[in-house]
Amino acid sequence: xxxxxxxxxxxxxxxxxxxxxxxxxxxxxxxxxxxxxxxxxxxxxxxxxxxxxxxxxxxxxxxxxxxxxxxxxxxxxxxxxxxxxxxxxxxxxxxxxxxxxxxxxxxxxxxxxxxxxxxxxxxxxxxxxxxxxxxxxxxxxxxxxxxxxxxxxxxxxxxxxxxxxxxxxxxxxxxxxxxxxxxxxxxxxxxxxxxxxxxxxxxxxxxxxxxxxxxxxxxxxxxxxxxxxxxxxxxxxxxxxxxxxxxxxxxxxxxxxxxxxxxxxxxxxxxxxxxxxxxxxxxxxxxxxxxxxxxxxxxxxxxxxxxxxxxxxxxxxxxxxxxxxxxxxxxxxxxxxxxxxxxxxxxxxxxxxxxxxxxxxxxxxxxxxxxxxxxxxxxxxxxxxxxxxxxxxxxxxxxxxxxxxxxxxxxxxxxxxxxxxxxxxxxxxxxxxxxxxxxxxxxxxxxxxxxxxxxxxxxxxxxxxxxxxxxxxxxxxxxxxxxxxxxxxxxxxxxxxxxxxxxx
Amino acid sequence: xxxxxxxxxxxxxxxxxxxxxxxxxxxxxxxxxxxxxxxxxxxxxxxxxxxxxxxxxxxxxxxxxxxxxxxxxxxxxxxxxxxxxxxxxxxxxxxxxxxxxxxxxxxxxxxxxxxxxxxxxxxxxxxxxxxxxxxxxxxxxxxxxxxxxxxxxxxxxxxxxxxxxxxxxxxxxxxxxxxxxxxxxxxxxxxxxxxxxxxxxxxxxxxxxxxxxxxxxxxxxxxxxxxxxxxxxxxxxxxxxxxxxxxxxxxxxxxxxx
Numbered sequence: 040x041x042x043x044x045x046x047x048x049x050x051x052x053x054x055x056x057x058x059x060x061x062x063x064x065x066x067x068x069x070x071x072x073x074x075x076x077x078x079x080x081x082x083x084x085x086x087x088x089x090x091x092x093x094x095x096x097x098x099x100x101x102x103x104x105x106x107x108x109x110x111x112x113x114x115x116x117x118x119x120x121x122x123x124x125x126x127x128x129x130x131x132x133x134x135x136x137x138x139x140x141x142x143x144x145x146x147x148x149x150x151x152x153x154x155x156x157x158x159x160x161x162x163x164x165x166x167x168x169x170x171x172x173x174x175x176x177x178x179x180x181x182x183x184x185x186x187x188x189x190x191x192x193x194x195x196x197x198x199x200x201x202x203x204x205x206x207x208x209x210x211x212x213x214x215x216x217x218x219x220x221x222x223x224x225x226x227x228x229x230x231x232x233x234x235x236x237x238x239x240x241x242x243x244x245x246x247x248x249x250x251x252x253x254x255x256x257x258x259x260x261x262x263x264x265x266x267x268x269x270x271x272x273x274x275x276x277x278x279x280x281x282x283x284x285x286x287x288x289x290x291x292x293x294x295x296x297x298x299x300x301x302x303x304x305x306x307x308x309x310x311x312x313x314x315x316x317x318x319x320x321x322x323x324x325x326x327x328x329x330x331x332x333x334x335x336x337x338x339x340x341x342x343x344x345x346x347x348x349x350x351x352x353x354x355x356x357x358x359x360x361x362x363x364x365x366x367x368x369x370x371x372x373x374x375x376x377x378x379x380x381x382x383x384x385x386x387x388x389x390x391x392x393x394x395x396x397x398x399x400x401x402x403x404x405x406x407x408x409x410x411x412x413x414x415x416x417x418x419x420x421x422x423x424x425x426x427x428x429x430x431x432x433x434x435x436x437x438x439x440x441x442x443x444x445x446x447x448x449x450x451x452x453x454x455x456x457x458x459x460x461x462x463x464x465x466x467x468x469x470x471x472x473x474x475x476x477x478x479x480x481x482x483x484x485x486x487x488x489x490x491x492x493x494x495x496x497x498x499x500x501x502x503x504x505x506x507x508x509x510x511x512x513x514x515x516x517x518x519x520x521x522x523x524x525x526x527x528x529x530x531x532x533x534x535x536x537x538x539x540x541x542x543x
Numbered sequence: 544x545x546x547x548x549x550x551x552x553x554x555x556x557x558x559x560x561x562x563x564x565x566x567x568x569x570x571x572x573x574x575x576x577x578x579x580x581x582x583x584x585x586x587x588x589x590x591x592x593x594x595x596x597x598x599x600x601x602x603x604x605x606x607x608x609x610x611x612x613x614x615x616x617x618x619x620x621x622x623x624x625x626x627x628x629x630x631x632x633x634x635x636x637x638x639x640x641x642x643x644x645x646x647x648x649x650x651x652x653x654x655x656x657x658x659x660x661x662x663x664x665x666x667x668x669x670x671x672x673x674x675x676x677x678x679x680x681x682x683x684x685x686x687x688x689x690x691x692x693x694x695x696x697x698x699x700x701x702x703x704x705x706x707x708x709x710x711x712x713x714x715x716x717x718x719x720x721x722x723x724x725x726x727x728x729x730x731x732x733x734x735x736x737x738x739x740x741x742x743x744x745x746x747x748x749x750x751x752x753x754x755x756x757x758x759x760x761x762x763x764x765x766x767x768x769x770x771x772x773x774x775x776x777x778x779x780x781x782x783x784x785x786x787x788x789x790x791x792x793x794x795x796x797x798x799x800x801x
Contacts, residue, residue: 046801088800123801133797262677263639263658268599268620295790307660307681309704312729312789317701321676322635322654331594335616335638338571339599384796459798 043130046123047110050089054081058101065093065102070464070474071457090455092464124385137385138458138468140285140377140422140444147377148396149428151524152435153538157506164508166499172509173495173502175207175439177236177276177416178345179369199369200345202275205234206495207433207510210487211374211420211443212258212280212349214240216293216302216314217381217458218447219475222467223248225450225483230254232488238441241280241291241316243305244270258349259336261290262316264306268339276344276370277336279329281320282351284378284395284421286387291316293382297461297470330366337367345369345416352376352398352421353391357405364411372441373398375421379444381468382459395421396435400533403436403515412515426497435533436515442491449490450483518542551582555611556589567593567614578605586610592633600624600643615652618645621662634671637664640686646770650692659686659705666690667771672720673697678730680704685730689767696720699784700744702727708763710775711736723747727786733760735775738782746791750783 052065052074059081066074066081073087087104094102109119124135157163164171178201185196210230215223217240224247230237231254239248241258243265248255252273259266260280271277282288293302293314303310323329329348336346347370348363350356356373363371375395380388399419406412419432420441429440448454451465458468466478498510507513521538522530530537553573555565565573570593577585583604587596590611597607598619605624609617612630619638631649640659647664653671656664660679669692676697678686685705693714699707702724711718711734718736725744732747733756740749752760764775 046799049800086800120801127797127799127801131797131799134795135801136796136798266620266639266658267641268601268622271599271620292792292796303681308679309681309729309789312703313792315677315701315703315726315728315792317677317726321673321700322638322657331615331635335595335598335619338568338595339620341575385801457800460800 044126046126046130048085048087048107050087050104051107052083052087052093052102052104054083055101055103056080058099060099060101062098064096064098068092068096068464070462070469070471088455088457090453090457090464092453135385136382136459137388137456138380138382139454139456140379141389142456143389146394148394148524148529148533149424149431151522151529152396152431152533152535153521153523154427154430154434154501154505155519155521156504161506163506164503166496166503169503170508171499171502172511173206173498175204175510177202177204177209177370177418177439179416180414182414200276200343202236202345203234204236204439206491206498207437207439208233208235208429208491208494209256209418209420209439209441210235210237210446211379211441212238212240212256212278213381213443213447214242214258214264214293215245215305216240216242216297216470218468219463219466219470219478220245220247220301221475221478221480222447222450222483224480225478225487226446227251227255228480228484229446229487229491232484233491235491236275238278239274242293242302242314243307244274245301245305249273256347259332260316261318261320262306262314264308264314264316267307271336271340272343274344276347277340278347278349278370278372279320279332279336279368280349281323281329282349282353282374283380283383284351284374284376284392285380286383287351287353287376287392288318289383289387290318294461299470302470326362326366329363333367347372347416347418349374349418351378351391352393352395354393356393356398357401360402361405361409361411364406364415368415370416370418370439371402372418372420373402374441375399375419377422378420379422379447380458395419395423395432397529397532399432399437400435400517400535404534407515426494426501429494430498430501430513431520433510433513434516434520435535436517438511438514445490446487449486450478549582550584550586551577552586552588553577554588555593556591564589564591565593567595571595571598574600574607578602584608590630595619597621597624597626600626603643618643621645631668632666637662637686640664648771651690653695655690656686656688659688661686663687663766664689665767665770667773668692670694673700675699675702675705675707675732677701677703678705678707680730687763689763691767691771693718694720697722697725697744699724699727699730699732699747701725702730702732702786704729706730706759706763707732708760709734709736710764710767711779712775717742724784724786726791727784728789728791729786731756731759732784734782734784735779736782737780738784743784746787747784748787750785752781752783756781756783 241260349372376392419437463469594614603623634652650668722744724747
């Protein structure tokens, strides 16, 4: 007898057989085999994940996906989720995988923060009629202006390599492999159209994407996949990936099934083998070692592009950030624990790290105290869901925010958390040709462009309402935030006053 | 008679007013400018620990001779050309090398050949820990690492492809340390001398040498002998280490939707 216990179904599509025209589009749409055609009817099989692709495809709106009752006796401690995970582990003996960002409600602080607005004594600005600047600079600040003997600014001595973006937004690092060619093409094209940056992820850069390299940030991770001198010299900045918010301290693992021709070519690894990114960089055991990797990347790119470091937000993030800036990083990315992933052990995704709100404020404060803050660009990511999150994150201390999941949602992602299974019905987190072809690059690009354009307009609205005419003046402006959540200690650590506290 | 190639000499040990030798930034800038100006043969004299020498060099005709001791990250991201060191190299030599050749007439330090995927590295003497970590191969071409003496623990860790040969000269027993091939999922390691099962890391196993292996080893030894003008006794028995599986962590994870 097999020791396998079936886990109760979570979702179930219901078909309105009167409305159904038996076109079978839904059956083709379902990449999880949850629908079948039997006895001249669309019937429901097992395995629905609520990706709702079938709902999207149905021409007669005949499908509704319902969440099923939990099928477990209620218990205040052993939630259905916990019981499901225990059953699965007893079946498999494996480390539970998951994807997307952490799925636990207690970690959100953005919702406990309120923004300020100008009234009477500091007039607001109408961003539709007056200029409100959202241009953002990424790279090391020289900290001083050098003047030559004739009193003119010496540009060579005063300039460091910087990247100019039209919005304080960077599309985060999502590798080819974790997402499809079409999805990455759409992200990169959107970044080019918006004149912002997009991260390449650690999977190297496909030949077709080199024309967009000026809007790309290359990632050098522990696996060094696809990293060549040519690649480093073409992109506009280079990011050393130490950690990822969804899985701090964990490496990467692209299963062999996904390493097909396209991925093998781009990552420069054999077909069909697992693409493993070691947990640590084996050349980095200290800040001094990190300094070496930063320096060798600067040497290899002839000091023409900013070199940054990306870490997961962990408990000692302030001190680590300080070390990274001292090691010579031109920009620093902190990825909070709600950040996304194409695949991560559930136990790490949901339990390790720190929310980005706390991390970004802690790092901003620490760098400020040590006189380092004005030298470096601070990027923050880890579930920046909306323009409101972006604005709060900037006011907490970030210069730039990194966004991934929201850009995926713009493309079609429904956050069903199945990325690690490689069967994404929306053609995003998959390498199966019959699925990837579902994603139209042009439409996806336009949708991402639309969304970020709207965010930038919302940013201007808020800046105007606060009476601020440039996003740079909002960076670390924690005085314009107030805390309204349940735990005043969080407000203290964020260096944000409680709602109701004025200036004096 | 071969074409005379002009040689450009750089004195890396030249002291400035403060008594400091050439800074690595200055040295590397000079090298880059020389290559850019069409120089094909560079001789660096009195090198005294300057790091990142010749990183990202791409011209296949470039030949850089180094006298003295280069610092860490020698030839990082190397994409073509030859670097020959008359002395010892330090840590992370050939970091992520893609193509080209590095010859070291001495020892090299830890993590030699980190994540390299192409080209050749010949070290006359010994090397440190984690040699050939995460080296790879692509479209049948992989990096080749040959170490003349012994290496320390974690040889070929995470190895995804490529070839490592340890010649074990001057070593009585096994010329490799412990945890050989830990997590390896591609490529092959040849050791001229004994390797016991207990020395292997998870994911690696011992295998019999076949004709193809002997051919590969012979070619590499030819290269080694030519580079260092020495003769290697080929009659000593080889140990061959290969991965158990190209998917080492199959079954480790549970991807069930919960």
